[in-house]
Amino acid sequence: MMNLAPPCLRINGKRVLVCLELPPIQARQFDYVATFDGYEPGDPIGRGATAVDAVKDLKEQDDE
Numbered sequence: 001m002m003n004l005a006p007p008c009l010r011i012n013g014k015r016v017l018v019c020l021e022l023p024p025i026q027a028r029q030f031d032y033v034a035t036f037d038g039y040e041p042g043d044p045i046g047r048g049a050t051a052v053d054a055v056k057d058l059k060e061q062d063d064e
Contacts, residue, residue: 004051005017005018005055016035017037017039029048030047030049032049033047034055035058044062045061046058046060
């Protein structure tokens with residue numbers, strides 16, 4: 001997985017990783033995925049049509 005986020009991108013002190021997945025569906029609103037470095041199953045996952053949207057989704061989930 002190639003991280004598309006700058007190495008300094010952090011949310012609440014946690015490093016963010018963003019990748020382009022291109023799932024095999026026609027809808028493009030879930031192409032980008034953002035997770036925290038060290039992702040474990042059950043951790044929040046941000047998804048969006050752009051890298052910025054995915055990071056915003058991840059931040060919203062982390063703030064809850």
